[in-house]
Amino acid sequence: MKHLHPTAALTGALLLLLATVGLPAQTTPAPVAPAAPAATATAPTTTTAPVANVDRYPNIDSILPVPGTAPWWVQRHAELVARIKQGNVNLLFVGDSITHQWEYSFPTEPEHNYLPIWQEFYGDRNAVNLGMKGDETQAVLWRLSNGELEGISPKAAVVMIGTNNTSRHKDWTPVRTLNGILADVEYMHRRLPNTKILLLGIFPSTISPLKSATDETINGLLRSVYSGSSYVTFMDIGNVFRKDGAVDGSLFYEKNGKYQHPNAAGQRKWAEAIEPTLSQMLGDKNKLQK
Numbered sequence: 305m306k307h308l309h310p311t312a313a314l315t316g317a318l319l320l321l322l323a324t325v326g327l328p329a330q331t332t333p334a335p336v337a338p339a340a341p342a343a344t345a346t347a348p349t350t351t352t353a354p355v356a357n358v359d360r361y362p363n364i365d366s367i368l369p370v371p372g373t374a375p376w377w378v379q380r381h382a383e384l385v386a387r388i389k390q391g392n393v394n395l396l397f398v399g400d401s402i403t404h405q406w407e408y409s410f411p412t413e414p415e416h417n418y419l420p421i422w423q424e425f426y427g428d429r430n431a432v433n434l435g436m437k438g439d440e441t442q443a444v445l446w447r448l449s450n451g452e453l454e455g456i457s458p459k460a461a462v463v464m465i466g467t468n469n470t471s472r473h474k475d476w477t478p479v480r481t482l483n484g485i486l487a488d489v490e491y492m493h494r495r496l497p498n499t500k501i502l503l504l505g506i507f508p509s510t511i512s513p514l515k516s517a518t519d520e521t522i523n524g525l526l527r528s529v530y531s532g533s534s535y536v537t538f539m540d541i542g543n544v545f546r547k548d549g550a551v552d553g554s555l556f557y558e559k560n561g562k563y564q565h566p567n568a569a570g571q572r573k574w575a576e577a578i579e580p581t582l583s584q585m586l587g588d589k590n591k592l593q594k
């Protein structure tokens with residue numbers, strides 16, 4: 305198995321934390337810098353597990369598994385766990401509201417009618433949407449370690465997370481959010497060692513120049529970390545949302561100029577951009593080839 309780029313040395317603290325809080329490990333180790341052996345305890349059900357050497361790693365809170373508390377969030381998580389328990393899962397989509405909105409169906413509002421596109425590309429692929437609006441990397445890690453990966457072995461998983469971290473935490477360094485993304489991806493690989501992961505860069509937005517610069521830095525680091533990886537393919541498809549070098553507002557549904565969520569046209573651009581790579585991972589027909 306190929307090793308990660310030296311940039312991955314920054315994840316030593318990350319894997320130490322994953323071991324310490326008791327996230328279950330598989331027999332296939334993550335190819336990263338040396339870290340403490342992974343624990344075999346069951347997944348955490350609280351966020352109060354002790355953390356070793358916190359003082360040495362001041363940013364370690366960015367990779368703690370933290371659940372949502374809103375009733376709808378708790379209910380959706382339960383529904384996703386119930387779907388996973390049914391089995392027959394060949395493809396996962398993991399992320400926040402941008403992924404969650406694949407399920408939205410508004411036939412009288414074409415701009416917000418995403419479900420037909422999902423059905424067109426993924427309806428016959430036994431795909432499950434693990435998107436949760438509002439989630440940061442910490443909430444995703446909690447969900448994944450509390451039933452949303454239990455008992456399945458999909459061929460592929462599409463992961464796109466991090467934009468809420470960089471939107472809300474303006475004082476965070478790029479590496480702090482980066483570690484959260486890596487925590488999600490590496491945990492997935494440990495639990496699903498046979499699943500190929502298609503990791504997408506954070507989509508472009510116009511929230512602020514600081515956020516855009518931070519997202520670009522994170523995407524560059526992700527590309528470096530997973531260069532040559534045997535289990536992660538990194539893709540930055542940001543250019544499909546740009547026109548003449550600027551974010552194309554016609555592909556987003558916000559009307560205030562603070563573009564972050566693709567509309568249905570933008571979501572189709574996403575599906576088309578990853579389809580050649582995803583179909584190879586799944587070993588099926590490219591949906592763009594009629």
